[in-house]
Amino acid sequence: MEPFHNVASIVTPLDMVNVDTDQIVPKQFLKLVQKSGFGKFLFFNWRFDENENPKTDFVLNDSKYQGSKILITGDNFGCGSSREHAVWALQDYGFSVVIAPSFADIFFSNCFKNGLLPISLDQKIVEFLQQETTPIHVDLEKQIIKTNSKEIPFEINFHKKKILLEGLDDIAQTFQLEDKITEFEKNSTIPSVL
Amino acid sequence: MGQTLFEKIWDSHIVEETQNEPSLIYIDRHLIHEVTSPQAFDGLRMNNRKVRRPDLTIATMDHNVPTTDRSLPILDQTSSIQIKTLEKNCKDFGITLFGMDSPNQGIVHVIGPQLGITLPGATIVCGDSHTSTHGAFGALALGIGTSDVEHVLASQTMWLEKPKPFEIKVKGKRKNPHAVTAKDIILSIIKNIGTGGGNGTVIEYRGEGITDLSMEQRMTICNMSIEAGARAGLIAPDEKTFDYLRGREFTPKNYESLVDTWRDTLHTDSDAKFEKEFTLHIDDIAPQVSWGTNPGMTCDVTESVPSPDEYSKGDTNQKKGAEKALEYMDLKSGTSIMDIKINRVFIGSCTNARLDDLIEASKVIQGNKVSSEVQAMVVPGSQMVKKQAEELGLDKIFIDANFEWRESGCSMCLGMNPDILSPGDRCASTSNRNFEGRQGNGGRTHLVSPVMAAAAAINGHFVDVRELELN
Numbered sequence: 001m002e003p004f005h006n007v008a009s010i011v012t013p014l015d016m017v018n019v020d021t022d023q024i025v026p027k028q029f030l031k032l033v034q035k036s037g038f039g040k041f042l043f044f045n046w047r048f049d050e051n052e053n054p055k056t057d058f059v060l061n062d063s064k065y066q067g068s069k070i071l072i073t074g075d076n077f078g079c080g081s082s083r084e085h086a087v088w089a090l091q092d093y094g095f096s097v098v099i100a101p102s103f104a105d106i107f108f109s110n111c112f113k114n115g116l117l118p119i120s121l122d123q124k125i126v127e128f129l130q131q132e133t134t135p136i137h138v139d140l141e142k143q144i145i146k147t148n149s150k151e152i153p154f155e156i157n158f159h160k161k162k163i164l165l166e167g168l169d170d171i172a173q174t175f176q177l178e179d180k181i182t183e184f185e186k187n188s189t190i191p192s193v194l
Numbered sequence: 195m196g197q198t199l200f201e202k203i204w205d206s207h208i209v210e211e212t213q214n215e216p217s218l219i220y221i222d223r224h225l226i227h228e229v230t231s232p233q234a235f236d237g238l239r240m241n242n243r244k245v246r247r248p249d250l251t252i253a254t255m256d257h258n259v260p261t262t263d264r265s266l267p268i269l270d271q272t273s274s275i276q277i278k279t280l281e282k283n284c285k286d287f288g289i290t291l292f293g294m295d296s297p298n299q300g301i302v303h304v305i306g307p308q309l310g311i312t313l314p315g316a317t318i319v320c321g322d323s324h325t326s327t328h329g330a331f332g333a334l335a336l337g338i339g340t341s342d343v344e345h346v347l348a349s350q351t352m353w354l355e356k357p358k359p360f361e362i363k364v365k366g367k368r369k370n371p372h373a374v375t376a377k378d379i380i381l382s383i384i385k386n387i388g389t390g391g392g393n394g395t396v397i398e399y400r401g402e403g404i405t406d407l408s409m410e411q412r413m414t415i416c417n418m419s420i421e422a423g424a425r426a427g428l429i430a431p432d433e434k435t436f437d438y439l440r441g442r443e444f445t446p447k448n449y450e451s452l453v454d455t456w457r458d459t460l461h462t463d464s465d466a467k468f469e470k471e472f473t474l475h476i477d478d479i480a481p482q483v484s485w486g487t488n489p490g491m492t493c494d495v496t497e498s499v500p501s502p503d504e505y506s507k508g509d510t511n512q513k514k515g516a517e518k519a520l521e522y523m524d525l526k527s528g529t530s531i532m533d534i535k536i537n538r539v540f541i542g543s544c545t546n547a548r549l550d551d552l553i554e555a556s557k558v559i560q561g562n563k564v565s566s567e568v569q570a571m572v573v574p575g576s577q578m579v580k581k582q583a584e585e586l587g588l589d590k591i592f593i594d595a596n597f598e599w600r601e602s603g604c605s606m607c608l609g610m611n612p613d614i615l616s617p618g619d620r621c622a623s624t625s626n627r628n629f630e631g632r633q634g635n636g637g638r639t640h641l642v643s644p645v646m647a648a649a650a651a652i653n654g655h656f657v658d659v660r661e662l663e664l665n
Contacts, residue, residue: 015514016515018389028610031272031273031275033233033236034233045630079389081323082338110340158214170345171243174345175348175349177209177218180210181209185350188222191446193252
């Protein structure tokens with residue numbers, strides 16, 4: 001995984017609550033067997049009409065947000081299906097940061113496995129940032145979002161921050177604990193399936 | 195202080211623990227399917243890694259398999275590639291696969307319990323959010339993403355922050371348990387606590403409203419825990435649980451001694467503390483019908499579609515969500531639920547496609563015909579469910595009523611195979627998600643129980659099944 005780099009970008013406001021992963025990547029695009037190329041399917045049914053022409057009233061199709069790396073959205077973002085394709089699509093499209101008042105658990109966990117930074121902030125601060133029209137800076141090391149007028153601190157678990165900053169392969173980390181896993185298996189009371 | 199059931203299972207699976215950091219948790223059972231596993235196997239290959247415990251890993255194909263004649267080739271090339279990829283991955287890595295032609299094939303959350311793979315006190319994961327289903331057996335069952343699938347394949351463990359225990363008490367007795375079902379209980383819960391109400395928690399369902407339920411009904415409850423945002427949902431095992439798993443194909447040889455231990459240990463201590471609590475009284479609950487685009491947007495069958503103001507109770511963001519939902523669903527506030535006409539019916543999914551569900555629905559169907567305005571299908575949850583249903587003659591009841599009787603799979607719950615709604619179709623569905631486009635782009639989903647779906651199929655609109663003579 002690539003280490004996370006600080007981001008400076010205008011924000012894309014997606015003013016909706018409970019955005020589910022079926023909306024982030026509709027099911028017809030889950031049949032691919034690789035991780036790349038999902039950006040074109042991001043929010044597909046909201047972005048494109050039945051003839052696959054861009055819908056002009058959808059925020060991602062507004063030219064002023066082209067190139068934005070920061071998505072700002074409502075409560076419980078990423079709810080529903082566990083599909084990691086949702087994270088792959090957001091990243092492939094170009095987002096590195098998603099800001100919302102809250103995230104669904106599986107989506108939140110999936111973000112860190114791929115280097116996408118989810119930041120949860122108070123509703124009022126999210127609303128303030130949604131109005132921001134000039135680029136904002138996200139500094140993960142310092143845990144600060146800078147706008148023209150404000151510095152907004154954000155919380156992140158130490159372990160998760162380290163994974164993002166160092167781009168760690170968590171399987172390699174886990175293998176360092178192999179002795180403990182083997183020891184656990186010796187004492188396990190749950191038999192194998194076969 | 196005592197411990198909750200969840201905390202006991204958690205503690206007995208910790209491989210490594212550090213204060214304020216995620217714990218490394220051992221996984222006893224890993225279920226995989228064709229959609230969320232290919233990238234995980236690719237990751238293993240790229241890094242020259244093996245599957246640590248193929249003997250704890252079981253695969254099936256369910257999400258995009260056709261539900262029509264299995265002897266015919268799969269026409270959708272991308273589905274076909276995904277299915278062949280799973281076959282190759284299982285062969286290369288030594289994993290047992292219940293493929294398209296196996297009598298054990300079916301929706302992964304239906305076959306796990308049916309085969310005795312699901313066990314009380316175990317940790318179970320699958321790259322599918324409805325893994326919570328297995329919690330009905332007192333297992334800690336978690337839906338995970340593809341990176342975690344790869345991690346579990348490689349190490350049989352995963353890193354997880356400890357969720358908080360959430361107690362949901364279900365009190366009272368339903369007056370007509372054939373008309374008011376487990377589906378209505380869980381939809382009522384989600385309606386009350388909201389789709390994010392369980393975020394960061396593991397729900398334990400307790401109370402006589404839960405212990406009264408059969409194992410299949412308990413699975414319906416735990417299945418939809420994720421629809422309330424919970425990491426998992428579980429129910430303490432009892433004699434019903436132990437009886438259900440006894441003598442199945444993969445039930446462990448030392449099962450009775452395991453049961454003896456489980457009887458002593460797998461319960462929440464009387465002095466344990468939950469961090470969150472909610473109580474639902476079910477004496478008077480009605481059959482539920484979802485009207486919006488998430489499972490929390492649900493009301494009684496006797497009610498009308500609420501206005502965004504009524505629904506949102508002053509929350510402007512929720513209000514916007516409800517407005518958007520009504521527009522998508524093409525519904526007006528104040529419309530009586532029983533006046534909503536449907537043209538499609540889907541009885542299926544990991545929520546409601548077990549034998550009990552089909553038996554209950556068939557009682558409504560027997561001697562009736564599907565409305566001429568409606569196209570209706572039954573998709574049994576597994577080949578085993580299908581076979582058992584056919585032995586009872588349920589297939590004939592459904593077919594005589596003009597239902598389509600299909601092969602097993604996820605089917606129109608998420609429409610990855612050809613079973614989808616067309617734009618504008620309105621479906622009474624026994625599945626778990628009414629998200630926009632979930633069952634087909636432009637399709638509109640109303641979540642209901644199997645008996646409610648069956649009654650809607652006959653009448654062409656929703657009816658209150660408490661009015662029918664069901665027993």
